[in-house]
Amino acid sequence: MLSIALNASGIRTTTACDGASALSAARCFRPDLAIVDLRMPDMDGQLLLNRLLESHPTLLTILLHQKSADRSRPVVDAEPGGWLVKPFSIEDAMSRVRKLMRDNGMDHESLCAVVSVGDLVLDEEHLRVWRGNDQIGLTPTEFALLRFFVRNPGRALGIREILGRVWHYDYTGHSSQVRLYVSYLRRRIDDGRDPMIHTLRRTGYILKPSRGFANPNDDPAMRGARPTATPSTARATR
CATH class of the missing domain: 1.10.10.10 (Winged helix-like DNA-binding domain superfamily/Winged helix DNA-binding domain)
Known part of the structure; x- marks a missing residue:
């Protein structure tokens, strides 16, 4: 659902159902941003994150974490994108993606x-x-x-x-x-x-x-309110 919504907004995405597929997709797709779930069937999310950053040091990341009873989080470095606690809304996730891309100098009208x-x-x-x-x-x-x-x-x-x-x-x-x-x-x-x-x-x-x-x-409220954007392609993988 998140991938569909991001694609519709102009941010091209690819998805992977496990760690091995994610590494393969990252080699081919070379994303600007990776959304990584810490729980996967074949690989720990921390290990996947480390491997992704080894080959893509500037990769932006958002980590997905299941909300627990004590609201604790695993000790994992999630900079610069931080955490997105599950369950989340698609719109909140898209807002987080847009902000992270904007903060890192990406320029696209959808951002x-x-x-x-x-x-x-x-x-x-x-x-x-x-x-x-x-x-x-x-x-x-x-x-x-x-x-x-x-x-x-x-x-x-x-x-x-x-x-x-x-x-x-x-x-x-x-x-x-x-x-x-x-x-x-x-x-x-x-x-x-x-x-x-x-x-x-x-x-x-x-x-x-x-x-x-x-x-x-x-309209006075509109003057200077809308930043201009140069069309470009922002890519993300989940």
């Missing part, structure tokens, strides 16, 4: 931290949101949901897709959570304004610029 749709601006780096000149406070779940909408503007998003991307992958709650949090978002960004979040009957939701928004460059 931009500041994203806008009409007069709605979302700053993923600093967890801030504006609608026009108004800054809007959101809870972590509201922010994650809005981030998914903003990074997929004009696309019909089904309730199951939203649930699978924004909530962690083994979440067993009901899809009514999506409807509930969409209602929260509407109160934050749409109340008293031209609405941007629209319900698609029997489908889900879609985020579109407000009808009154003409040119993003004319």
Whole structure:
């Protein structure tokens, strides 16, 4: 699921189901980033990490670690990407990948931290949101949901897709959570304004610029908010 989502965003990926396959893929694919699970069927994650770094010293890494009862972590050097504790949401994992690549000088439009749709601006780096000149406070779940909408503007998003991307992958709650949090978002960004979040009957939701928004460059909240990017290819392996 993570690989599919990253590929769709413009970050080319390859996957490997065990350590031996990962080493082979790294030789052929030469990735910029490796997402390594510490638990694999044929090799300890620490050993795989050491071997990957021997042949690719500048390789960026994110380690996957299963959350335990005492919340302890194995003593493994996870720099510079750190840890991603399972279960995680696909959107949170993608946010971590984008930040790590940005912090290490990679430049691609899909990695931009500041994203806008009409007069709605979302700053993923600093967890801030504006609608026009108004800054809007959101809870972590509201922010994650809005981030998914903003990074997929004009696309019909089904309730199951939203649930699978924004909530962690083994979440067993009901899809009514999506409807509930969409209602929260509407109160934050749409109340008293031209609405941007629209319900698609029997489908889900879609985020579109407000009808009154003409040119993003004319809005003061947008000036200097969107960094430019030179298209390039960022590669990752999991």
